[in-house]
Amino acid sequence: QVQLKESGPGLVQPSQTLSLTCTVSGFSLTSYNVHWVRQPPGKGLEWMGRMRYNGDTSYNSALKSRLSISRDTSKNQVFLKMNSLQTDDTGTYYCTRSILWVFDYWGQGVMVTVSS
Amino acid sequence: DVQMTQSPYNLAASPGESVSINCKASKSISKYLAWYQQKPGKANKLLIYDGSTLQSGIPSRFSGSGSGTDFTLTIRSLEPEDFGLYYCQQHNEYPPTFGGGTKLELK
Numbered sequence: 001q002v003q004l005k006e007s008g009p010g011l012v013q014p015s016q017t018l019s020l021t022c023t024v025s026g027f028s029l030t031s032y033n034v035h036w037v038r039q040p041p042g043k044g045l046e047w048m049g050r051m052r053y054n055g056d057t058s059y060n061s062a063l064k065s066r067l068s069i070s071r072d073t074s075k076n077q078v079f080l081k082m083n084s085l086q087t088d089d090t091g092t093y094y095c096t097r098s099i100l101w102v103f104d105y106w107g108q109g110v111m112v113t114v115s116s
Numbered sequence: 117d118v119q120m121t122q123s124p125y126n127l128a129a130s131p132g133e134s135v136s137i138n139c140k141a142s143k144s145i146s147k148y149l150a151w152y153q154q155k156p157g158k159a160n161k162l163l164i165y166d167g168s169t170l171q172s173g174i175p176s177r178f179s180g181s182g183s184g185t186d187f188t189l190t191i192r193s194l195e196p197e198d199f200g201l202y203y204c205q206q207h208n209e210y211p212p213t214f215g216g217g218t219k220l221e222l223k
Contacts, residue, residue: 004159043216044203044214044215044216044217045203045205045214046214047211047212047213058210060211061211094160096160101148101207101208102150102162102165102207103150103152103162103212104171105159105162106159106160106161108158108159109159
């Protein structure tokens, strides 16, 4: 069945770089788009960016200067890197699959705290 | 970007009751609205897309309506597992944007 699972460090220091991995199963990264969405504690969901099935990427304009999304199709993994982290980057980070812009499967999320 | 506004922020109800959650877009998004359920420790679940199309496996007590700028998620005969957070999301244009969420609590 379709599964996505996020992994990465739970704690990142301010000004450092966040690196997260989304490992997928049950579908091919060359057939579906995979996105990153984040959620600050107690707040709503924010779309961050996507890796298209063909390898193209697009990013939320508010994060574009700090964000990079890449993939390794041989390992069924999509990566997120975001630099210059600040405390308001604290939250839960999700990877999710989409059909067009509808997010049909989600990972459980990984909590990231930005703190010294 | 299209701004999505949900109401109410909180909603308290009892099992067996019916409830409605509203979502308003800052501009017309045609029919292209999705609804998601969020519960602690579980993956977010897609309930409805295209305003009223029920995702496979979702119980028929969930229904969606609306078009343009105003949409409603209705849950009939609430079950205990329906309590949680609900989010709307427009999928009409880039970038996709979400509402602020509605917390459905047990009365």
